[in-house]
Amino acid sequence: MACVRFNGGDLALTQRHAGKGLSLARRLYTSRILGLALGFFCVAAGMYPLHPPPWVWAFMLFNAFIWPHLAFQWARRSAVPFRAEHRNLLVDAFLGGFWVAAMHFNPLPTATTLSLMAMNNIALGGVPFFLAGCLAQALGIVIALPLFGAGFVPQTSALQLYACLPMLTLYPLALGYICYQQATVLGRHKRELLALSRTDSLSGLLNHGAWKDQLDIEFQRCRREHRGAAIALIDIDHFKAINDTYGHVAGDIVLRRLSKLLKQNLRMSDQAGRYGGDEFCLILPGVPLEHAVELMDSLRCRFGGLGYEQSPALQVSLSIGLATYSPEHGDVLDWLNDADQALYEAKTTGRNKVSYRRGDRSPKVQLSPS
Structure with a gap:
């Protein structure tokens, strides 16, 4: 009987995490689609002068337009979507570091990629998750260096500047709107919880x-x-x-x-x-x-x-x-x-x-x- 009670409590805990994780996955699905689509133009402009091989362009397209949907399905089908979505965010950070090294650290695309990913990670998980994202980015850089060689491109072209502008303007606006929506929902929940804490459940009157x-x-x-x-x-x-x-x-x-x-x-x-x-x-x-x-x-x-x-x-x-x-x-x-x-x-x-x-x-x- 003790095992039955434990399993039931464990199941309830898993269901609560699942509900929380699915909500997070749905919010991030939209922002990931937008962010990676805009990021594609930023990275493509940084990679174009380096004449990368076809597999790099294929991988870039996969990262920008296929990975967001795979990530969502991965989280949605996971037993604990909340943890799966944190794993997806670390994959995003790893790939961001990978493309930074592949672009040979071109200043504007690099700063755009790393800063917006940092903003995303710290907004979703605070300082601890920001640091975990930094480690994932560093790992992506380490993996990319043997493939693309160590190099540094100090000049940012006009094409690269204009390719980064949508990422610098539209994505923060979208993330801010998502955060606003979440704050609105949390505020409503807080008011509802306050009302429940002051109300007698049977009569509906003040307790x-x-x-x-x-x-x-x-x-x-x-x-x-x-x-x-x-x-x-x-x-x-x-x-x-x-x-x-x-x-x-x-x-x-x-x-x-x-x-x-x-x-x-x-x-x-x-x-x-x-x-x-x-x-x-x-x-x-x-x-x-x-x-x-x-x-x-x-x-x-x-x-x-x-x-x-x-x-x-x-x-x-x-x-x-x-x-x-x-x-x-x-x-x-x-x-x-x-x-x-x-x-x-x-x-x-x-x-x-x-x-x-x-x-x-x-x-x-x-x-x-x-």
Whole structure:
């Protein structure tokens, strides 16, 4: 059994790497097609005055127009595409060094080839991969020297200058656009992850921590602007008995129905959250106590009148504790404790009611169900 669990985890890890690697391979496929096509004219202009044999021209064409497609298929069919694409990038660097030596280190084509490859490698893998690319380029130079001989061409012709211009202008523009797209995607993912980290998965409302953060913001705003607000803690009565009698699926339906009801009946400025288990919480900025009591009693009545097709006999009710902001509150926990005490009083005096505490700490008042 231990082996089965290990293999399953290993498979999941491989699948995650595969998804990441395929995304990288698709991005690099486009940039490799463009970069090597433009690089062909740069290298061809550097090689032309040296009168290379036909096999060199054939190899140049292969590198520019066939290798990008082979590299993509190699990565796509690999068990770990991410590693395969890193290998492809090292092959690119090796071939870049090879052509630099073949051109006898002609200054402009050499600088164009090496600098743009360096930019590509450091953008994709940082300094460690940049250094690995440099080693691959050096190996390409070492392999090419015996084939083409050691030499140096100090002059760059007008043809070579114009052949390098597209590579110097279009490829950085394309790479910058790809990086921009990636940054946009990462930014969207970051926002989505932030939203998920602040949201309760079952109800779709703020989770406990995010709601308390909003409560602290509202407390500071009330203190700073000398304005009022109310908070409510809402408990589904006898929720454990609902789960035990009708099942957890029915319990989840009840939680979702309450969440939906809250979303439908709150203002944009109100903040609803799931405090935990069967307990929900609300922040009602700028709402006086009397209005807050009316809103919560209306919520209690609406929720109590809901029917459940899956369980027609199911009856639900709410106990709600309300508390208004008071300058006498030492901190946000004092305000929250008032709401918690009001909820406790509603639950211990018969449930299915709204109980509240005024901000001036006057005695509680309970609203019995109509």
